Amino acid sequence: MKRRALAAILLAAMMILFVGCAAEKPADTTTPDTTVETPETPANNETETPENSEEPTAGGLVYIIEPSQDNPYFKAEVMGAEARLTELGYTFQTVSHDDDATKQDQLYDAAIAAKAVGIISDNASADATAASIQKAKDAGIPTVLIGREINETGIAIAQIVSDNFQGARAGAEKFIELVGESGNYVEFTGKESDTASQTRSAGFHDVIDQYPDMVLIAQQSANWDTAEAYNKMESIIQSNQDIQGVICGNDTMALGAAQALKAAGIEGVVVMGFDGSNESRDSILAGEMSISVLQQAYANAQLGVDQLDLFLRTGSTGQEEKQLIECKVIWSGNADKLETFKLDE
């Protein structure tokens, strides 16, 4: 009886310890993204004349519903959309959903109330957005999604999808090329609720996990934040300096990780980010970050506007709803050709 009681106490004690460990949350630092420079207009706008350009423009008000433009990637999407809409004779109202599905839904209501002729959007949530788009559709307003996709089809008229998974795979292939096929590496993922964070991590691992001699020594979320990535990289370095690579779900985290490595005097680590921002370009050219993956923010937005315009004038986009657009690997070999989310090849 005594032995059983002791075993039960021991088991309970172990469970308390391990449950306590699992309940430990990572530090919840919700520092906003670091301030970013104002992007310049790209030198060469790839604005092709739309088909049927003899037909008069449809005209009208288009709502641009986007995340906060504090992130230069989303700012580039907005700039691309606004420029193209203006060229085609539309007016626009640009609003931010702040990655909040509830706020996004309210903005769809606003677009409906304003009798918008169309909506261009990089959506807040792969789950909740479909309902908002359906509401607008029922009110006669077509929506074109750009950047991030939703899993439902038949509701938006077009989804210009930035192929993050392919981009992450391509970035990881470059990562393996630079690191070699063996080594220790660290991963910082983005905000856990963001589909982009999962998608990019999955893409990275789709490649790297095929190399059994690549060892993941730490994986943490740095919530898309430079300071958080800096602090976490610094902590990791304190216990382990034998690191050959760091992969990050976006450029802002990669910049933080690269800064921490530099501050610790550790050189030769391959640091990968994602987005292809001007900051990542500058860091790569300075030899701090090594790789980023360009999302064609400006061009994708313009393509989205062209398809909305074609739909409004002819009743069809002429394309399948879901369209993939490649993301391009940026590294020291081509970083000098990158400007505000456009690679001059």
Next chain:
Amino acid sequence: MRLGDNIRRLCAVLALTLMIGMLSACTVVNLDDGTILFGGKESEEEAGASVFDEEFDPDQYVSEIWESQALPVFLDSAAEFSTVYEAISKDFDAACETYGILSNDKGSWVFIVKGTASVSEVNRESRNGIAALLVDETAVQLQIGPVYKGASLRDALPFIKFSDFKNQVAFSSISSALNRYVDETIITASGIDDAAGKQISFVGAFSIKAAADDIMITPVEIQVGE
């Protein structure tokens, strides 16, 4: 056993357990089972909707379409490599129009080719194994796994459409499954690993962005000759 002994044993085990609990940083992740964890959370609900399509088995999909749909497209569409290569070298845009298929992500052009070649070398130093070929006088690479690059096989098949699948992750998984299918059913059986110095005939696909790009063919058929 005496109570004192038991208490001492209990204390020792508790102390050990406490040490293990403290030493095992919650942020170091065991990925042996392929689960991707985010900051220690494993729950899908906590991480938001999963990007993975649990109901889609890409390997099963490929095994279903290979004989009936995929292979016929490759065999019927394949143009002679030398003809395609000459066209690319002469006028890339025209070559794309005549022989090429725009990749699903609009980033490259895919060409389905067949030909005979001599094998200069089979190199498995990298996990992206390569057989170096000479087709007439043109040097090309044949990728022979186990790790494959690109999505040439999927992009060469127009009936596989992004719209028909849940999302980009599912769509990409088809490419991986096609490469796996080739790796498992074609590569080893072909005897390519012993083909250095020999002639082979092949059918496969490659993707390029520009005329000057290196050509790396993913095979769908290999026959090793003398």
